[in-house]
Amino acid sequence: MKTHIIRIGNSQGIRIPKILLEQSHLGGEVELEVDNEKIIIRPVSQSRQGWSEKFQLMAQKGDDQLIDADLVGQTEWDKDEWEW
Numbered sequence: 001m002k003t004h005i006i007r008i009g010n011s012q013g014i015r016i017p018k019i020l021l022e023q024s025h026l027g028g029e030v031e032l033e034v035d036n037e038k039i040i041i042r043p044v045s046q047s048r049q050g051w052s053e054k055f056q057l058m059a060q061k062g063d064d065q066l067i068d069a070d071l072v073g074q075t076e077w078d079k080d081e082w083e084w
Contacts, residue, residue, distance in 0.1 A: 001020070005012050021027060025041060033040040058064040 001017065003014050003017075005014055024041075026041065029044040030041050031044050033042070049063075053065065
């Protein structure tokens with residue numbers, strides 16, 4: 001599909017046909033990247049996306065235990081007073 005680059009204020013852009021947006025599931029905020037003279041448009045990835053599900057799987061497998069629970073060098077203050 002061909003299109004034209006158009007002026008948008010002091011910038012330039014393209015109009016993306018609705019069918020391409022639907023097929024690509026793009027909408028809202030996107031990330032742009034140039035790779036080998038090509039412009040790549042992808043949805044913005046959310047920080048920590050999927051972490052909740054991964055933590056639940058870890059808990060189910062019993063893989064959510066502290067690995068440094070018996071830290072050497074902890075003082076009584078560290079054990080009794082410190083809170084996260």
